[in-house]
Amino acid sequence: xxxxxxxxxxxxxxxxxxxxxxxxxxxxxxxxxxxxxxxxxxxxxxxxxxxxxxxxxxxxxxxxxxxxxxxxxxxxxxxxxxxxxxxxxxxxxxxxxxxxxxxxxxxxxxxxxxxxxxxxxxxxxxxxxxxxxxxxxxxxxxxxxxxxxxxxxxxxxxxxxxxxxxxxxxxxxxxxxxxxxxxxxxxxxxxxxxxxxxxxxxxxxxxxxxxxxxxxxxxxxxxxxxxxxxxxxxxxxxxxxxxxxxxxxxxxxxxxxxxxxxxxxxxxxxxxxxxxxxxxxxxxxxxxxxxxxxxxxxxxxxxxxxxxx
Numbered sequence: 001x002x003x004x005x006x007x008x009x010x011x012x013x014x015x016x017x018x019x020x021x022x023x024x025x026x027x028x029x030x031x032x033x034x035x036x037x038x039x040x041x042x043x044x045x046x047x048x049x050x051x052x053x054x055x056x057x058x059x060x061x062x063x064x065x066x067x068x069x070x071x072x073x074x075x076x077x078x079x080x081x082x083x084x085x086x087x088x089x090x091x092x093x094x095x096x097x098x099x100x101x102x103x104x105x106x107x108x109x110x111x112x113x114x115x116x117x118x119x120x121x122x123x124x125x126x127x128x129x130x131x132x133x134x135x136x137x138x139x140x141x142x143x144x145x146x147x148x149x150x151x152x153x154x155x156x157x158x159x160x161x162x163x164x165x166x167x168x169x170x171x172x173x174x175x176x177x178x179x180x181x182x183x184x185x186x187x188x189x190x191x192x193x194x195x196x197x198x199x200x201x202x203x204x205x206x207x208x209x210x211x212x213x214x215x216x217x218x219x220x221x222x223x224x225x226x227x228x229x230x231x232x233x234x235x236x237x238x239x240x241x242x243x244x245x246x247x248x249x250x251x252x253x254x255x256x257x258x259x260x261x262x263x264x265x266x267x268x269x270x271x272x273x274x275x276x277x278x279x280x281x282x283x284x285x286x287x288x289x290x291x292x293x294x295x296x297x298x299x300x301x302x303x304x305x306x307x308x309x
Contacts, residue, residue: 004300005303007296008041008044009023009024009040010267015065019271020044022066025045029129033055034054035146036058036066041072057070057088060207061144062094070101070102071101071105074109077109085112085114086109093117095117124146129151137211137217138211139211145208147206147221147224149204150201152199154199161194162195165184167182178192201305203305203306205226206221206226224262227265229256229264229266229267235249252264253292261288262306265301
């Protein structure tokens with residue numbers, strides 16, 4: 001099943017010609033989710049062909065570089081005669097601000113919009129096969145991060161073993177894989193645990209938004225298949241990172257290593273590194289032995305299952 005992350009905006013508070021303001025688009029098997037929407041997000045969606053069928057928007061905090069793209073998106077959806085409802089998730093206490101932003105251009109959505117306030121530790125969105133969980137971050141304002149966590153999958157079905165136990169190929173295989181016993185050709189019961197392995201983990205994608213590298217983020221990122229983490233500065237600007245509620249490349253790498261994440265995407269790159277973000281990437285790779293990268297705007301990253309061969 002597809003789980004694809006498209007980096008629409010990887011820049012910091014000030015966009016550059018190379019990096020737009022913050023926004024990450026996630027397509028999970030046709031469910032299209034948008035995390036933050038900085039200025040120019042809708043143009044990035046067109047440019048990188050993600051489509052506009054977003055069902056849910058997750059806002060980490062209401063600083064301008066994370067939300068100023070929302071009015072334009074609302075207006076475009078109106079022009080396109082959108083009818084599908086939109087769910088918007090914001091940190092607790094920020095619903096009124098979000099409604100002001102949605103209506104900033106005297107535009108009342110022509111489609112249903114519901115704004116939900118979420119707190120750290122709460123489930124923002126729950127679907128049959130996955131959920132999006134909010135977790136605590138540390139910035140200069142009320143903020144949360146979001147973790148998309150898939151449910152465990154069924155164990156592998158051992159076809160050879162099922163045939164050895166006398167089960168004929170066909171619908172009974174599916175019945176066993178669904179967890180129900182069947183009769184073999186001799187009328188004996190064959191139970192699922194005889195032919196189905198242990199459940200297998202789903203995938204986890206974690207998006208921090210702007211944050212310091214705090215313990216709550218490490219806990220949320222534990223065993224993440226992809227961690228998208230603030231890496232605004234290099235270590236020589238560590239004092240600035242602390243003052244502004246951001247993270248350095250090295251700190252992001254250390255957190256990813258402590259969390260056991262498999263891959264680390266470094267985002268919210270300060271405009272001072274507009275010409276060369278390689279030092280941030282280099283710093284992160286020193287403590288983190290997994291794949292660490294600074295994505296360019298438009299990069300699409302497929303997230304495989306943990307047990308993919």
